[in-house]
Amino acid sequence: MSKENTGKAFDLKLIKRLVAYTKPYKATYYFVVISAILLAFLAVARPYMLKTAVNDYITDSDEKGLLLICALMLGVLLVEVTMQWAYNFYANLLAQDLIKDIRIKLFQHMLRFKMKYYDKSSVGVLVTRTVQDMERIGEIFSNGFFQIISDFLKIFVIAAVMLFSSWKLTLIVFSILPIILYATYLFQKAMKKAFVEVRREVSNLNSFVQERITGMKILQIFTREKEEYKQFKAINERHKKSWVATVWYNSIFLAVIELVSSATIGLVVWFGGLDAVKNGATIGDIFMFIQLTQMLFRPLRQIADKFNGLQMGMVAAGRVFAILDTESSIDNKGTLEASEIKGAISFDKVHFGYTEKEEVLHGISFDVHVGETVAIVGATGAGKSTIINLLNRFYEIQSGEIKIDNTNIDDFTLTSLRSNIAIVLQDVFLFADSILNNITLKNEEIKEEDVIAAAKDIGVHDFINTLPGGYHYNVKERGTMLSSGQRQLIAFLRAYVSNPSILILDEATSSVDSYSEMLIQEATEKITEGRTSIVIAHRLATIKKASKILVMDSGTIVESGTHEELLEKENGYYRNLYEVQFMAEERRVS
Structure with a gap:
């Protein structure tokens, strides 16, 4: 260009x-x-x-x-x-x-x-x-x-x-x-x-x-x-x-x-x-x-x-x-259809950088078992969101290997791989269309009654019904007619109705009201239940419930373990983070 x-x-x-x-x-x-x-x-x-x-x-x-x-x-x-x-x-x-x-x-x-x-x-x-x-x-x-x-x-x-x-x-x-x-x-x-x-x-x-x-x-x-x-x-x-x-x-x-x-x-x-x-x-x-x-x-x-x-x-x-003439598409030579993914994830010595000279991930390795919820914490720029991008193959890694169910993700077709992974991002994007179409993205296989049932499951049906036109309410460009918390609830529902094998959440709630935060917390618990989940965690409640916590710093995993295990480490990165960031939240909740 x-x-x-x-x-x-x-x-x-x-x-x-x-x-x-x-x-x-x-x-x-x-x-x-x-x-x-x-x-x-x-x-x-x-x-x-x-x-x-x-x-x-x-x-x-x-x-x-x-x-x-x-x-x-x-x-x-x-x-x-x-x-x-x-x-x-x-x-x-x-x-x-x-x-x-x-x-x-x-x-x-x-x-x-x-x-x-x-x-x-x-x-x-x-x-x-x-x-x-x-x-x-x-x-x-x-x-x-x-x-x-x-x-x-x-x-x-x-x-x-x-x-x-x-x-x-x-x-x-x-x-x-x-x-x-x-x-x-x-x-x-x-x-x-x-x-x-x-x-x-x-x-x-x-x-x-x-x-x-x-x-x-x-x-x-x-x-x-x-x-x-x-x-x-x-x-x-x-x-x-x-x-x-x-x-x-x-x-x-x-x-x-x-x-x-x-x-x-x-x-x-x-x-x-x-x-x-x-x-x-x-x-x-x-x-x-x-x-x-x-x-x-x-x-x-x-x-x-x-x-x-x-x-x-x-x-x-x-x-x-x-x-x-620009060749900038992800290599889609995979032939396997990811039709029965269980959700086991493995990162093995993955190196990646958005530019050739600046590596963001420095050979990280970790495993997520089927049905496990893994929380990722760390400072801004540590590489948390990059993991999400790589799992969906939005970018190509420089070296290493990423596997799902012991199969390299490059071997799957892109469409089948991504159809098994749902993401709720912190910055929710909504189109200038109805809530229903923003949830289904006009997928004819997802019926309105399925959306309503899913909304009831995760506790957002009542909120949607309060809007003029309910599920047919037009949220306008980028969802400006909704609050940030409401937009995130719509994103949770969009992910939930797709029935993914793997769920990825960036569940920041710093700019939402307490009622929306409560609904988001309930939705998080429901949507992660029984499926492999990777959560970029911002709330102590989510971190405590995680099966495992990965602590990242400057593109490397510096610690991993449960909440209790990590707190036991003297001068540990997570313990310091907990004392600075999360203890105030714990006192506020109690």
Whole structure:
């Protein structure tokens, strides 16, 4: 993603990749191509018929012939208009079909990415790639590639008709073409650079706005509104300047084209008129050349406009394909289906680091027996959450081995492995949807009655029923309509209804009220009953009930044992932690 796309208007590799997506829509694709070709030939029919009308019927005062040729011109015009409509409709239809398919493929690809990829990527940039860049890709087909091919073909047809009619007038028009072509070249060179800058600034703006809206509470808590406003103004100003550059180049180019076009028509009229007076050249040729000159320069101007969209589409396509070409998915070569997992867990000399140079876990080893509840305690950054991430294979370990039921977790398919493990995180994420859908995640195998029964089991049914609409209450984005304790109760229920073989809990309750904490404690006892559980423990009650406690410090397990065993160790890490952190809680509870 970091590699900048240069924005070639005709990047053949990108075009080939994009055209490959038209295979399911061959009929539409070929119709658009044929229509573009036919429109190029139809464009010159009316000027030629105008020449015929002037030379053969107007000058000879042939009323019937004039009426007939006008009727034919009207017929050609109707055919051209109908074909133009069909071309526009099906070109846009093809574009929408393509971006739909590419967007689906992109999102499916992103669903398989490692967490490490998202750790390093901006959400705003990824949203830009998935939404706005896709629309730019659509413009390649709806208003770019085919239209440019049609315009080039139209230029060649017009040039051929001109040469066939009058080489002298054609020479006048062609003598001006180098000026147009050179102006177009300079224009495209400037626009290519401008559009790369535009896409960069669009991504920066999207990323900034997305992050600030998500973190608005933090900004207001620390009264950073003025500073963020200033920063937004600066980013928005850069965004505006990048677009103004494209407007500036367009304005200059269009003015030059209009000036040269008018000058050329003037020369055609002047030279053609003199030729008609001196040598008896036909007036019809002059009429035809005036129209053909306008039609010749119009495609050149339109090609420049289409190049703008094509270049932006190519920049967007390059960035989207950069994501599609990114190999950041977890190796899923396992063939075993984890259908009857009992829940025995083993970490054997596991080394891991989120970056190559900074190891987080230094060869840790421990075992969790079937049905056992193991509590993990330690200071922030000790590596507790990393164990959760590795057990679910969100990240790949550097060395060592992790086993479930004496089978290396790499040998299981990812889907079957993760379907047997449920996690309740401290930072609960809820979607802008109903409570029911947040619990089932729209899994059709989990019925509403199953959810209600599970809610009654862990003691959260009454709380849900107090909400408007009960289980169908929309919690809005990230669950903002619920308190932190309520969100965590929903997360407990989501884990419970999945009936996992292994349960992982990060059961922090520092920011919840006493009633929610009581419900969470009851839910914890119920949900861990009879199944293997790993708990990042924050409450003394959970720690005391654990079958075993792992004490972590700086990526190593420094102590393990039961609560009583660990308290017996003089100057032990756990004993010191207990005296500093947990004794106050014990006195408060008693």
